[in-house]
Amino acid sequence: MLKGKVAVVTGSTSGIGLAYARAFAKEGANIVLNGLGDAAAIEKERAAIESDFGVKCLYSPANMLKPDEIADMVKLGETELGSCDILVNNAGIQHVAPIEEFPIDTWNTIIAINLSAAFFAMRAAIPGMKARKWGRIINTASAHALVASPFKSAYVSAKHGIAGLTKTAALETAEFGITVNAICPGYVWTPLVEKQIPDTAKARGMTEEQVKKDVLLAAQPTKEFVTVEEVAALAVFLASDNARSITGSLQVIDGGWTAA
Ligand code: NAD
Secondary structure (H helix, E strand, O other): OOOOOEEEEOOOOOHHHHHHHHHHHHOOOEEEEEOOOOHHHHHHHHHHHHHHHOOOEEEEOOOOOOHHHHHHHHHHHHHHOOOOOEEEEOOOOOOOOOHHHOOHHHHHHHHHHHHHHHHHHHHHHHHHHHHHOOEEEEEEOOHHHOOOOOOOHHHHHHHHHHHHHHHHHHHHHHHHOEEEEEEEEOOEOOHHHHHHHHHHHHHHOOOHHHHHHHHHHHHOOOOOOEOHHHHHHHHHHHHOHHHOOOOOOEEEEOOOHHHO
């Protein structure tokens, strides 16, 4: 379905991003992988995408805190693979603490990685998409783009910001064959969720098991984590030609969380 397209996926060395990269590759897209982590582990994932799906997969070490490196990541897709047709802004981090104790540096870092990086990547990718009259921009937002939770001020602010950026970019690109959408997952079992459990336990005075059951899954009427494969399947649909009229939307995939 995506043969000949190039997908640049930020934060794709782990979790949801890696599932996106593999799902796009399965549909025949060439991939620019990006994210932090152990070099050997990243190389293993990169090589596996090439051998499992018979596509090209390059790695960009761009740090989402650095606008120049973000532009270079998009350029890598364009120069080495021919284009950047699908841009997935997915890199993200979390920190859990009450506002009055929230470290100022951490606030700035979360806004930079979870929100500003998406703006810098779009800024770099949109000219090529406009010229080719085809593009798909998919931003991983969150249920936290629609509702809040206590102790996640920076994350919730960044994700609400991503919702606004998604709609604005959709309006600016609507006549160029480009769609811009956000995916809003509920809780997906990934390292990002696993890592926040000890801090949430501390902030709420609970055990880690109680956090999993009474905080995370309590929010989701299905009482089950969303899987990375389900999120990736939604992204593949948004990248397809059948989704060409879906733009400026927030696609909720949250086990019913935001219906409550
Ligand atoms: P994850 O921790 O498994 O993956 C995060 C990715 O971002 C990694 O590849 C990491 O290397 C990369 N990253 C972090 N900082 C970076 C930086 N400075 N530069 C480049 N890459 C960087 O987490 P995940 O759960 O897969 O999260 C992916 C996205 O999904 C995030 O935007 C997150 O907010 C969103 N999300 C996750 C959930 C969930 O429950 N897991 C729910 C809703 C939304």
